[in-house]
Amino acid sequence: LRASEARWRFALDGSGEGVWDWNAVTNEVYFSPQWKAMLGYGDHEVGNTLSEWDSRVHPEDKAQVYATLEAYFRGETPAYMSEHRVRHKDGTYKWILDRGMVVTWEAPGKPLRVIGTHTDITERRLLEEAEARAMKAESLVLMAGSIAHDFNNLFQALQSSLDLAELKAAGSPGVPPALDMARGILRRAVNLSWRMLDFSGRAMARLEPLELGLALMQWAPELARGLD
Numbered sequence: 001l002r003a004s005e006a007r008w009r010f011a012l013d014g015s016g017e018g019v020w021d022w023n024a025v026t027n028e029v030y031f032s033p034q035w036k037a038m039l040g041y042g043d044h045e046v047g048n049t050l051s052e053w054d055s056r057v058h059p060e061d062k063a064q065v066y067a068t069l070e071a072y073f074r075g076e077t078p079a080y081m082s083e084h085r086v087r088h089k090d091g092t093y094k095w096i097l098d099r100g101m102v103v104t105w106e107a108p109g110k111p112l113r114v115i116g117t118h119t120d121i122t123e124r125r126l127l128e129e130a131e132a133r134a135m136k137a138e139s140l141v142l143m144a145g146s147i148a149h150d151f152n153n154l155f156q157a158l159q160s161s162l163d164l165a166e167l168k169a170a171g172s173p174g175v176p177p178a179l180d181m182a183r184g185i186l187r188r189a190v191n192l193s194w195r196m197l198d199f200s201g202r203a204m205a206r207l208e209p210l211e212l213g214l215a216l217m218q219w220a221p222e223l224a225r226g227l228d
Contacts, residue, residue, distance in 0.1 A: 016034065016119070016120075017034065017117040017118065017119055018031070018032055018034045018035025018036070018037075018038045018117060018118035018119075019031075019032035019034065019035060019115075019116075019117055019118075020032070020035055020053070020100070020115070020116050020117070020118065021113070021114075021115050022050065022100075022113070022114045022115070022116075023112070023113060024106075024110075024111045024112060024113065024114055025106060025112055027049055027050040027051075028048055028049060028050075029048055029049060029050050029052065029053065030048060031046055031048070031052065031053075035118050038094065038096075038118060038120050039056065039086060039087070039088050039089060039094065040088045040089030040090055041089055045089075053086075056086045056087040057084060057085070057086055057087075058084060058085035058086070058087070058093055060085075061084035061085050062084075064082070064084065065082050065084050065098070068080065068081070068082045069082070072102075073102070073109055073110075073111055074109060075109070079099065079100070079101050080098070080099065080100040080101065080114075080116065081097070081098070081099045081100075082097075082098045083095060083096070083097050083098070083121065083125075084096060084098065086118075094120055094122050095120070095121045095122045095124075095125040095126075096118050096119065096120060096121065097118070097119040097121045098116060098117075098118055099116050099117050099119075100114050100115060100116025100117070101114065101115065101116065102114050103115050159186065
C-alpha cells in the first residue's frame, strides 16, 4: 500500500500537480513537495496541519471554498472542485484549481480521509480577466457610439426648433439673447457627442458655420453655366 501511494504521488508531482492528503478527523495534512513549491516554499517550510492551507486562502474566497467542500460532503456534488486564490511566499496570490475526493468515510456525511490536488491556473485566469476587460471596453465603445448617434438625431431636431423660434421671434425684445444662449448650450452638447463618436471610432462629419451669401456668390458662375 505504501509503495502504491508513493507511485501515484510521484506521478502527480511529476505532472506538475501538487498533492494533498487530509485526515479530516485530526486535521493532519500531507502536502507534497510540488504543492509547497507551487507556493514558493521548500519541503521543510510548511507544516502538516490544515491551518497551513487555511491561513493562505484569500479571505474573499474562503467562505466559497468551505461551502463547496461542505456541499460535496453532503453528497450534493460528485467531487470537490474549487478555483480560489492562495497566498504565495512572496505575498502575491496564485489562482489554484483545487480538486479532491473522499477515499474513506468515518460515517455518512463525515469524511475520514480526503485526497486531492492543486493546479496553478494563474495564467489562465489572468488571460480570462484580460479578455473580460477587453469585452467590457468594447461594449462601452459600442454603447457610446449608439448613444451619440441618438443624441445627434435629437440635436438636429433641436437645431430646427431653434431656427423656427428665431424666425417667429424676429423683432421681439429679449428673445434673441435667450436663443443665442440656447444655441451655445446646444453647440456644447454637440461637441460632447462628437467626442463620444470619436471614442467609439464612428466619428461623423463635423458641421461648420457657412456664410451662405458668400458661398452663393462663389457658386453663381457655375450655377449660371448649368442653367444655360
